[in-house]
Amino acid sequence: MGRGRVFHALAALLLTLAAAAPGARAQPLAIGLTAPLTGPDAAYGLGLRHGAQLAVARANASGGVAGRPLELLALDDGGDPQRAAANARQLLARGAVALTGVHGASATAAVAEVLAPTGGEPPRAALVGPATGAEPLRDPPRPGVFHLRAGVxxxxxxxxxxxxxxxxxxxxxxxxxxxxxxxxxxxxxxxxxxxxxxxxxxxxxxxxxxxxxxxxxxxxxxxxxxxxxxxxxxxxxxxxxxxxxxxxxxxxxxxxxxxxxxxxxxxxxxxxxxxxxxxxxxxxVVPHPGNALHPLVAEYQRALLVHGTAGAPGASGAPAATPGSHASLEAYAATQVIHEALRACGREAGRACLLQVLPTRTFELPGLKVQFGPAQRQPRPFVEITLLDGAGRLRR
Incomplete structure (x- = not known):
């Protein structure tokens, strides 16, 4: 064996030993989020980011996935579908194993186009829990798009x-x-x-x-x-x-x-x-975030206490994410589903395994059974009516 080959073999061995050494940081599993963190829909977008951050923190506190931590990569699309599509491409290039947090029908359609290339090829990654109820995005199912919330x-x-x-x-x-x-x-x-x-x-x-x-x-x-x-x-x-x-x-x-x-x-x-x-x-399309009688909300509230309650303010004077909002709980649930699917994949966690597992497994969240099936949507989604009071709070 030549000196060059010996050198490269030794270098590879040293890198492997370093990765396996105690204290070495495992490669994180990235989850991508594109949402309107500024603009007219910033309140919803910031809530989505807050909930995803909370779920990632909770997942990492429980060991992540096969020893690998989760990492949230969040980008602002300002509610512009073209920016959402560009963000999706960037997030995939940065290694995101799945996407979430997309808000609105137009942005969801744009991201779905990025995920599913033309020519009948399989989708590049999964989009889990987009915040839209538009029926044309659900029937027929878009490749790689899994709907957690109720449709309109x-x-x-x-x-x-x-x-x-x-x-x-x-x-x-x-x-x-x-x-x-x-x-x-x-x-x-x-x-x-x-x-x-x-x-x-x-x-x-x-x-x-x-x-x-x-x-x-x-x-x-x-x-x-x-x-x-x-x-x-x-x-x-x-x-x-x-x-x-x-x-x-x-x-x-x-x-x-x-x-x-x-x-x-x-x-x-x-x-x-x-x-x-x-x-x-x-x-x-999710339970009221103050209804601690619902098991998912009770878990969400515990996560708020342990991992913090304040979202980061958006740019250009956008309001901070509201802890305990419906949008935050929605993204928390969607990110929890991604975490559970990654756990089912174990050491094979990645885009391909997620796309295989999501339509074929049942995921148990507190008080919520998630089963997308071939239709890639919940068969009996949650819906309730709330009332906006004089202080701007949504009441059950």
Missing amino acids: AEEASAALLHLDTLGVSRYALIARADAHGESGRERVLFELTRIATRPVASERLAERATPAEVGRLVDQVCALRPEAVILALDAVQARAALAAAHAQPCATHYLVFSEAGAALAGRPPGSIGPHPQAGLLVTQ
């Missing part, structure tokens, strides 16, 4: 059941003309048909509608005297619609879906008086 169809069903029990008979619907809004609109109309009711108004709102255009549409809807207005809109348009509705006699009840609800909750710094959207009904 389940949210709409729960919303109509709740409003029906309140005795509402005159419904109005305003939906954004995108995948999420159309999913909500179709399901609301279906559920109204089931209770033999027709809406007094069912309107679409362009994705780039101005506040003035939102206001004019709301005026038309309110003129029809609805008792409940369901807004399948994003947070920016929902806020404008609610402001226009509250400025005149309109409905008794207003409802938004979970994706918009988090951004509408909370209070802007320095604000006084009751929250402007007090009384708003919001669907939720």
